[in-house]
Amino acid sequence: MKTGIIILLCLCTALSALLIGAAGNANVKFAYGNLPDYIEFTIPAGWPKPPANIFAKNKLSEQGFQLGKKLFYDTRLSKDGTISCANCHQQFAAFATYDHDFSHGLNDQHTTRNAPALFNLAWMKNLHWDGGINHIEVQPLSPITSPTEMGETLENILIKLKTDTAYPKLFNTAFGTEEINSQRMLKALAQFTGSIVSSNSKYDKVLRGEAKFTYAEENGYKLFKATCAGCHKEPLFTDNSFRNNGLEINTFLNDYGRMKITGLPKDSLTFKVPSLRNVSVSFPYMHDGRFYSLGAVIEHYRNGIVTTQATLDPLLANKLTISNAQKYELIYFLNTLTDTSMTKNPRFAR
Amino acid sequence: MNNIFLLLPLYFLSFSNIFSHSQKTTANTGTVKITFINTVKGKPLELNTGNYTNPFGETYTVTKFKYYISHASLAGAQGVVNDDENFYLVDESKPDALHFSFTIGAGNYNSLNFTLGVDSLHNVSGAQSGALDPLNDMFWTWNNGYIMAKLEGRSPQSKIINNKLEFHIGGFMGENNVLKNITLSFPPGKILNIQPGKTSEIIMEADIDTWWQQPNDIKIAEHAVCSTPGALAKKIADNYSKMFRIKDVLNN
Numbered sequence: 329m330k331t332g333i334i335i336l337l338c339l340c341t342a343l344s345a346l347l348i349g350a351a352g353n354a355n356v357k358f359a360y361g362n363l364p365d366y367i368e369f370t371i372p373a374g375w376p377k378p379p380a381n382i383f384a385k386n387k388l389s390e391q392g393f394q395l396g397k398k399l400f401y402d403t404r405l406s407k408d409g410t411i412s413c414a415n416c417h418q419q420f421a422a423f424a425t426y427d428h429d430f431s432h433g434l435n436d437q438h439t440t441r442n443a444p445a446l447f448n449l450a451w452m453k454n455l456h457w458d459g460g461i462n463h464i465e466v467q468p469l470s471p472i473t474s475p476t477e478m479g480e481t482l483e484n485i486l487i488k489l490k491t492d493t494a495y496p497k498l499f500n501t502a503f504g505t506e507e508i509n510s511q512r513m514l515k516a517l518a519q520f521t522g523s524i525v526s527s528n529s530k531y532d533k534v535l536r537g538e539a540k541f542t543y544a545e546e547n548g549y550k551l552f553k554a555t556c557a558g559c560h561k562e563p564l565f566t567d568n569s570f571r572n573n574g575l576e577i578n579t580f581l582n583d584y585g586r587m588k589i590t591g592l593p594k595d596s597l598t599f600k601v602p603s604l605r606n607v608s609v610s611f612p613y614m615h616d617g618r619f620y621s622l623g624a625v626i627e628h629y630r631n632g633i634v635t636t637q638a639t640l641d642p643l644l645a646n647k648l649t650i651s652n653a654q655k656y657e658l659i660y661f662l663n664t665l666t667d668t669s670m671t672k673n674p675r676f677a678r
Numbered sequence: 679m680n681n682i683f684l685l686l687p688l689y690f691l692s693f694s695n696i697f698s699h700s701q702k703t704t705a706n707t708g709t710v711k712i713t714f715i716n717t718v719k720g721k722p723l724e725l726n727t728g729n730y731t732n733p734f735g736e737t738y739t740v741t742k743f744k745y746y747i748s749h750a751s752l753a754g755a756q757g758v759v760n761d762d763e764n765f766y767l768v769d770e771s772k773p774d775a776l777h778f779s780f781t782i783g784a785g786n787y788n789s790l791n792f793t794l795g796v797d798s799l800h801n802v803s804g805a806q807s808g809a810l811d812p813l814n815d816m817f818w819t820w821n822n823g824y825i826m827a828k829l830e831g832r833s834p835q836s837k838i839i840n841n842k843l844e845f846h847i848g849g850f851m852g853e854n855n856v857l858k859n860i861t862l863s864f865p866p867g868k869i870l871n872i873q874p875g876k877t878s879e880i881i882m883e884a885d886i887d888t889w890w891q892q893p894n895d896i897k898i899a900e901h902a903v904c905s906t907p908g909a910l911a912k913k914i915a916d917n918y919s920k921m922f923r924i925k926d927v928l929n930n
Binding site: 588 | 801802803804805806807811812813817819820821822823854906907908
């Protein structure tokens with residue numbers, strides 16, 4: 329009898345612990361036995377800690393990730409049912425738009441900036457070329473509601489999801505009840521996009537001692553460290569800063585970059601420094617996709633920089649000195665940053 | 679032996695307490711209800727139909743009027759008592775969004791303090807729910823942050839398309855931060871008395887006529903639209919920070 333009571337007490341304690349664990353996750357209240365499979369987000373060895381833990385109030389789970397993936401690939405998130413997040417963020421292009429300076433939105437409209445690649449977002453303090461997005465969870469609101477992109481309202485999307493046969497069950501397995509609201513939808517999307525990590529390129533393997541650079545790649549790496557790493561800082565290949573890299577202004581767009589967000593003249597013509605990981609598959613380049621090859625980009629830094637702009641980054645004031653031979657070695661090195669274990673990973677595929 | 683069985687319900691009770699954090703009603707608390715009457719020059723606002731004139735002789739109508747109230751607290755002899763950090767979106771178009779209530783200790787109070795807007799932390803904390811749900815159309819999707827107060831309408835003096843009047847006032851950082859901490863005293867001779875288990879009411883007026891001047895002249899002909907954080911938003915917020923007054927206190 330006594331043993332029975334002790335066992336009962338132990339069971340009660342275990343049950344209570346489970347309930348408390350679930351209650352600790354701000355918006356999640358799970359019935360007993362209905363917890364999702366939580367996943368640990370792994371920081372690659374030697375990498376810095378992300379500036380903030382994007383999963384602190386959005387506990388990463390397999391079910392949340394899978395729901396986010398379904399939403400990411402669902403064209404019903406757009407007004408006319410033809411455009412999903414993945415239309416402009418294609419996995420084989422490191423989740424940028426392959427071979428497009430501007431992406432196609434609703435009714436054959438174009439976006440006004442080049443779609444950025446999506447990976448290692450957990451390390452970004454803010455998102456978009458101008459840094460206007462301050463948290464990964466709220467980013468999808470921008471393309472979803474933009475009239476030139478997906479052109480839909482949150483209200484309509486929630487109606488579509490609620491009347492779908494599959495979604496209520498998926499929200500239940502991810503969040504504990506069938507309730508569908510904007511917060512849960514955005515958190516699920518963040519679980520998917522925030523999980524995309526690229527840390528397994530040839531470059532990474534070389535650093536881990538699992539592969540060796542060729543002679544040309546090695547030379548390119550040396551040049552990179554001396555010439556490019558001031559902005560494209562390893563291991564993320566960006567320092568997440570905003571800089572003016574001396575592009576001539578595109579008079580169709582008159583895009584002054586971050587100044588639109590801060591209103592400060594010092595931010596005129598500055599844009600976020602993009603990561604160079606997977607750069608060979610995420611062309612074209614720059615905020616307006618004006619360069620279609622790495623050669624053209626290097627040519628810009630050698631000869632094309634407009635040195636008269638007041639906000640030009642001081643690191644580029646004298647343009648970059650890169651010989652013809654070095655140019656090709658640099659491209660060989662940049663090609664080692666392609667991570668097919670990410671761009672071809674079935675886990676991130678539809 | 680029997681004693682152990684008697685203890686079991688207590689054991690469960692101790693854990694169930696952990697989950698009952700949302701309701702903190704005890705014998706010694708009551709409720710304060712704050713009711714908002716939006717006005718123009720002291721007269722109740724008539725959305726869409728009312729024709730109004732600002733201090734510069736410019737005429738306008740109002741089609742939307744919304745603002746966030748947060749961190750409401752009451753002060754009395756026993757000190758300052760805070761509510762539970764809820765956010766409330768006052769919305770003229772929704773009768774249910776013109777009042778809110780919270781539980782507070784019984785006693786006498788003589789001033790009300792609140793924030794007009796959404797604090798900086800909640801502007802950068804990702805997807806929110808309730809009053810802060812982006813569904814409420816008070817969140818900038820391209821330059822993230824909450825619109826703290828929104829006034830929309832039409833004015834023949836507006837040079838913008840369709841004579842629009844569109845003030846979306848936000849900004850939570852730096853010199854153009856528009857968050858306003860507001861303290862209001864009750865009318866002379868009035869105190870708020872909260873009895874255990876009962877509800878007393880504060881009637882608050884918010885007057886749109888304050889948006890146009892003191893300290894900053896805002897003429898529709900010059901500024902019919904404000905939809906980004908910045909110096910203009912700050913000027914308008916400095917004006918509207920004086921829009922509230924407590925009209926009455928109804929004790930129960």
